[in-house]
Amino acid sequence: MNIISRSILLDLMKLFSFWLIIMSMIMMLITIGQEAVRMNLGVGPTLKLIPFALPAALSFAVPATILFATCFVYGRMSAENEVVAVKSLGISPLVLLAPVLALSFLLSLVGVWLFDVSYSWGHAGTQRVVIQSIEEIVYGMLRTQRSFANPRFSIIVKSVDGRRLIRPIINFQPNNDMPAFTLTAAEAELQSNLDENTLSLILIDCKMDTDEGLTFDWPGRTVQDIPLTFAAAKDVGESNPAHLPLRKMTAAIETQKLTIAELEQSVAAETGLALMTGDFDLLSQAAWQKRQNSVETARLRLYRLQSEPWRRWASGFCAMAFVLIGAPLAIMWRNSDYLTTFMVAFLPVIPYWIFLSQCLSLVKSGDAPPAIVWTANIVYMGAGVIMIRRMLRN
Template sequence: MRILTRYILLEMLTVFLITMGSMTVFIFLGLIGKEAVDNGLGAGPILRLLPYLLPQAMQFSVPGALLLATTVVYGRVSSSNEIVAVKSLGITPMVMLWPTLLFAFIVSFGAVALNDLAVSWGTNGVKRVIIESFEEIAYGQLRTRKMFGNEKFKVNVKTVVGKRLIGPVITFESGSGNVSIIRADAAEMNVNIATGALDVKLFNTEGGLKGWTVNLPGEIERSFPLEQALGGGSSKPGPSETPLRDIKIAKVDQGKQIDWLKHEMAAATSMALMLGRFDELSQSQWSAREGNLKWSRRELNKLNVEPYRRWANGFSCLGFVLIGAPMAVRRRHGEFWGSFFACFLPILLVYYPMLVGCVTQAKDGAIPPQAVWLGNFVLAAWGVWLMRRVIRF
């Protein structure tokens, strides 16, 4: 028995490590290319991104590599009639299967930790590198494309000389939602990471808003939120970027914020009724407060869902092995690619849509967060059914 256990584990470990390494390199290069193209990164920022992108690449490669390794090993074992030989000795096929199930169980815990590392440390690290490289990214795009920005903040120039922008036109969305346009003869941009602001020096400026035009000769300085210049993302980690160890504290803080919003709305209602200011209770006056309360509740739902999502994602590894091993044994022809796609296509078409759908519904509060595990239970049920057929026949 121990010989069979060591044999299967050694085969699985060897194929898994080789497959995971190959898939990680392929996905890693894809992620690097995407960040480089999307943000216009040079060699320096790309090198600083590498450690943060590695967990994100492994997050995707580990489950796929484990499924492929399982179909390769058990496809070869089945095609060489080793399962038949074990049965002929009166030994249950589970002797050949349980080592891989145990291995997948252990890997699943590692996958949970990897998912947590990728979406928290990895994602926040990528954001930090992009912020630190903002000037390089912005000036690089302005030199090559004469334009940089997004829907809320955009800069167009005639040309760039050193750090000086010639003929810049800055279009940005103000706090009230109005769009303002600033034109100048020249400008210089500097990032202040400490304050989270983009400081722009403007020379001979002309600004316009709602038909009004203001001319300001000489040099002035205008600051824009760096979040707005980067595309409107928040510097504070969201629920999907919060480490598992910090989610409990974040839920308490979010609950306090919801209570504070409720108390504020109750106090405002009482004051309006006492003073007879009934116009303050109109829908137009309350829409912003109701929107803030709705957003805060959804953030709390996201925090409730995140632990279940990460654990369910990690334990998909065990579900993949539960399906891949008996499927490869049943096919008996050593066609591991056929076994792999026979497992992967249903997973792709059933499991992942179920996972995404349940996560979305749970974030909206339509279903409890525990429902995120539904796809894993479907995988487990399918795998157990296949296992029973392998053991019986």
């Protein structure tokens, strides 16, 4: 590496490192603050979110920071006629761009890893902290709002006296074949057991009413244990394709294809049996729709699984796409005001994420192949190459 390249790379690394720390801290505070306010988390659980929020903050801070450093360094060089001086020595401007292109490529690979970690490990860790803090969350909301609710579990109380819930009404909405039911009691208390991942409801003079019209009375003290994941309406696991690590994606895709094939064979077998036996109830609209829904749900999961690797690689390589636009723009702009250059180069960033999300939606619905997720990257990289060629001519 020659002296010019080393000097440019050193300037880039200094600016990039300094602003990456600042921007990552800002984005991490925003992410953690939103989650803490939304879930009414205390100081302890909020601090536990920091390591899990860091990969997500870095994954978005890296592209913006390298774009800022690029605009600063190459904008200053162009404004001080260093680019003109290099050209007068017969050196191609591509020599000046080589350090930032190499750096952005390496950062793009790091970005792919950061997106993978944030979607899998970071998300699971955040959910785990929220689940383990559900007792504190529920008590906090009951003291301030007299109610707590999520899609599976809700509590309304008359008042809160220390840890005693006065006249609670507790509603359960199971997500399986069990009927919904409501518990009412003179008073209650919540205790979480992290070793067993359960939340204990200690009820005094409890009454249960089911949606089927059944009523049960339990005088005295009754203890009802429910899973922490149920109380928080959050599942820590890899059921959601977006939260699978890349290393498990290929196996999950193959497994899902086998599941779809088995469902289709089952539907065909049941249909054939119904036609042979004359049991036309099995061919009714309701029964047929239920089978088709199960197959369609399996296909949608497959589409989401197939889109994730493309999404993470495309999201990671946005750093290189932005640099390919920012570097030649900063040189052609010939403006020492690097903030202006950065803002001009940053303008396409917002449309990039919007376009990427639209392409991703098409892939998830099965209306487009997974490769379309890279469309935004290809467009931006192509525009950058055109700008570099124009810069070389001028």
